[in-house]
Amino acid sequence: MLKQIEGVDIELIRKRVLSKLTPEEEERFQRWLTKKANRDYYEKAQYYYTKGRVRNASEIDTKHVWSRLTHRLPPQRSRLLKHPVMVAASIAAVIAVTALLLILLEQPADNVKLAKQITSIVPGHRSAELILSNGQKVRLGNEKQEVVEENGIVINLGDEEVIYNSDEDISGYDLKNTIRVGRGEEFSLILADGTKVWINSLSELCFPVNFNESVREVEILSGEACFDVAHDQQRPFIVKTPGHNIKVLGTTFNVSCYQNENVIETTLIEGLIEINNQQGASVPVIVRPDQQYVFSKYTLDSNVQRVNGANYIAWTHGVFLFEDESLESIFKTLERWYNINVFFETNEKRAQIFSGRLPRFENVDVILNMIEKVSDVEFNLQDNTVIIK
Amino acid sequence: MRIEDRIIFNEIKKGNKEVYRSLFDEYYEKLVAFAKSYLFDQYESEDLVQDLFVYMWEHATKVNITTSIKAYFYQSIRNRCINHLKALKVKDKNHLLYMDGVLQADDDLQHFDPKILTDIMLSIDELPEQMGKVFRMKTVDGLSRDQIAEKLDISVNTVKTQLQRARQKLKEKLLHRTGLLFLL
Known part of the structure; x- marks a missing residue:
C-alpha cells in the first residue's frame, strides 16, 4: 500500500x-x-x-523582463491617461510619492472641480505676538531684534524663533511673558532653560523670563504646543493646562487644549510625564511614550490610549499627518491654519475618515485637491469659506 | 492606506502604465531576491514575481490593499512562495525562510511582519557598532548606499562590504536564536 x-x-x-x-x-x-x-x-x-547563492543565479536585465512582461498584459488596459502631467508625475511616483502629489496637483486635470475657483488661500506662516512683562506688545516674525527685560535678561527675537538667554546671576523670577499665536500662525521659543516649544495656531502660552531654582513652570492657556524639555533632574518642568498639570523631567510631548475642543490631549513622544492636579482627580497618572492622556473638560473623565506619537508632532516638521481622522476634525485643524471657515452641507461627510500626510506650507487648494482625489467629497471655495458637499 | 499609495494605486486601476512601470522598476529585483530565498531558483523566482505583476495589472480593481503597496508586494510574494512550498510539502514553521528573504530583499524593514522583525532587530543590536549602524541606516531609515557613505564619511564600497557582512552575521545570529547554530 x-x-x-x-x-x-x-x-x-x-x-x-x-x-x-x-x-x-x-x-x-x-x-x-x-x-x-x-x-x-x-x-x-x-x-x-x-x-550562499542560487544555482542558476544570473544578472537581471529589467528592460528585457519589462518588454516580456508587457507582452503578457492585455492590450486594452493601457488606454487612459496619456496626459503629460500624469506621465511626468507617475515616474516620480514610486521614488518620491510626496513629490507625486505635488506634480499631479500643480496643473489640476479637468475633472478637478476646484480648478476654476482657486482663490489662493495661503497657508499660515511664522509669526506671533509677544507680550512683555510690562504689557508691551511686540510683533514677531518680521525682523530680528533684541529686547532686554526688566531683570536684565536678553531676549533674541528672531524671524522664526524667540530665544531667552539665561543668566544665573539674574534674579527676578516673577517676570512673565506671554506669546499669542493667532489664526494662520505658528512660532517657536527657546526658554531660558533650553527647552524648545513649538506653538501652533490660535494658542497662548505664558512663561517666566527666567526660571527659579526649584521648579520650571509654564502655563498653556489654550491651543496646542509641543515641548522638547531640557533635562534637569533638579528642577521638574510643569505645564499647567486648563484641566490639569503635566510634570516632566526631560522629555518631548505635545499638548492640545483648544477652547473649541471637548478634550485636552497630552501625547508623549519620549521620556515620562506625570499628570497631576487634575480637576476631580486625586491620584497622579504616569504617561509613557506613544501614549496619549485624554481629559474631557466637561465630564472630567480621563483615559490613556495608545497612539503613534510622531503623528501628533508632525506639525512641528511642516506637515499635517492625519491617521483615521474624521473630516470634521481635519477641517478644525485646517481652519486654524488657513484662517478659513468651513461649512458642511451634510452631516454624513463630517464623519468620513481619512488618513494622509499633507504639506503644511501649501495653499489650501492644494490640500483640498488632494482630498478630492481620493474621495467623493467635493469642495467649493467662496471667499474664505470652504463648503463641503 | 496612505493617500500617496492610494493615488498610485488608483492610477494602476485606471491603467496608467507609466506608474505601473515605475512600480516594476522599483520592486522587481527586490522581490526576486526575496523570492529566491524561498525557492532557491532564479527563474522560478522571476516567474513568480512576474506573475504577481501581471495579476496586479489585470485584477487591480479587485485587489484590496489595506496597508501599503510595498507591504502588499512582499506579503503576496510570501504567500505565493508558501503555496509553492506546500506543493512540495515543505514547511517554514519558524520563519527561517522568511527571515532570510527579509535580509536578502535589500529593502527597508518597516513593511515586513512585525512579529518576525523583532527577532531581526534584536540581532541587529548585537552587531559590531559600525556594521549595525550601516545596516540600520539602510534597512530601518531606508537610506541609499551613497547617502550612508556620505553621512558616515566612508566609501561606498565599505558600505557594501559592511552590509554584506552584516547580512551574513545576522543570518548566523538568527540561526542561533532559532536554536540551529549548534548545527553549523
Missing part, C-alpha cells in the same frame, strides 16, 4: 545539508525525497546553503 508522504520543515532540510539528521529523521527525509520535485528542491537548497 502506498504510504502518504509526510511533510518536512525547512529546518530538517538545513540539517540534512549539514549531515546532522538522526536516523529517524533521515528515514522521514528519504520518504519525502522519493518525489522528483522534492529532490530537485533539495538539490537547489543544498547548493544555496553551501555556496
Whole structure:
C-alpha cells in the first residue's frame, strides 16, 4: 500500500545539508525525497546553503523582463491617461510619492472641480505676538531684534524663533511673558532653560523670563504646543493646562487644549510625564511614550490610549499627518491654519475618515485637491469659506 | 492606506502604465531576491514575481490593499512562495525562510511582519557598532548606499562590504536564536 508522504520543515532540510539528521529523521527525509520535485528542491537548497547563492543565479536585465512582461498584459488596459502631467508625475511616483502629489496637483486635470475657483488661500506662516512683562506688545516674525527685560535678561527675537538667554546671576523670577499665536500662525521659543516649544495656531502660552531654582513652570492657556524639555533632574518642568498639570523631567510631548475642543490631549513622544492636579482627580497618572492622556473638560473623565506619537508632532516638521481622522476634525485643524471657515452641507461627510500626510506650507487648494482625489467629497471655495458637499 | 499609495494605486486601476512601470522598476529585483530565498531558483523566482505583476495589472480593481503597496508586494510574494512550498510539502514553521528573504530583499524593514522583525532587530543590536549602524541606516531609515557613505564619511564600497557582512552575521545570529547554530 502506498504510504502518504509526510511533510518536512525547512529546518530538517538545513540539517540534512549539514549531515546532522538522526536516523529517524533521515528515514522521514528519504520518504519525502522519493518525489522528483522534492529532490530537485533539495538539490537547489543544498547548493544555496553551501555556496550562499542560487544555482542558476544570473544578472537581471529589467528592460528585457519589462518588454516580456508587457507582452503578457492585455492590450486594452493601457488606454487612459496619456496626459503629460500624469506621465511626468507617475515616474516620480514610486521614488518620491510626496513629490507625486505635488506634480499631479500643480496643473489640476479637468475633472478637478476646484480648478476654476482657486482663490489662493495661503497657508499660515511664522509669526506671533509677544507680550512683555510690562504689557508691551511686540510683533514677531518680521525682523530680528533684541529686547532686554526688566531683570536684565536678553531676549533674541528672531524671524522664526524667540530665544531667552539665561543668566544665573539674574534674579527676578516673577517676570512673565506671554506669546499669542493667532489664526494662520505658528512660532517657536527657546526658554531660558533650553527647552524648545513649538506653538501652533490660535494658542497662548505664558512663561517666566527666567526660571527659579526649584521648579520650571509654564502655563498653556489654550491651543496646542509641543515641548522638547531640557533635562534637569533638579528642577521638574510643569505645564499647567486648563484641566490639569503635566510634570516632566526631560522629555518631548505635545499638548492640545483648544477652547473649541471637548478634550485636552497630552501625547508623549519620549521620556515620562506625570499628570497631576487634575480637576476631580486625586491620584497622579504616569504617561509613557506613544501614549496619549485624554481629559474631557466637561465630564472630567480621563483615559490613556495608545497612539503613534510622531503623528501628533508632525506639525512641528511642516506637515499635517492625519491617521483615521474624521473630516470634521481635519477641517478644525485646517481652519486654524488657513484662517478659513468651513461649512458642511451634510452631516454624513463630517464623519468620513481619512488618513494622509499633507504639506503644511501649501495653499489650501492644494490640500483640498488632494482630498478630492481620493474621495467623493467635493469642495467649493467662496471667499474664505470652504463648503463641503 | 496612505493617500500617496492610494493615488498610485488608483492610477494602476485606471491603467496608467507609466506608474505601473515605475512600480516594476522599483520592486522587481527586490522581490526576486526575496523570492529566491524561498525557492532557491532564479527563474522560478522571476516567474513568480512576474506573475504577481501581471495579476496586479489585470485584477487591480479587485485587489484590496489595506496597508501599503510595498507591504502588499512582499506579503503576496510570501504567500505565493508558501503555496509553492506546500506543493512540495515543505514547511517554514519558524520563519527561517522568511527571515532570510527579509535580509536578502535589500529593502527597508518597516513593511515586513512585525512579529518576525523583532527577532531581526534584536540581532541587529548585537552587531559590531559600525556594521549595525550601516545596516540600520539602510534597512530601518531606508537610506541609499551613497547617502550612508556620505553621512558616515566612508566609501561606498565599505558600505557594501559592511552590509554584506552584516547580512551574513545576522543570518548566523538568527540561526542561533532559532536554536540551529549548534548545527553549523
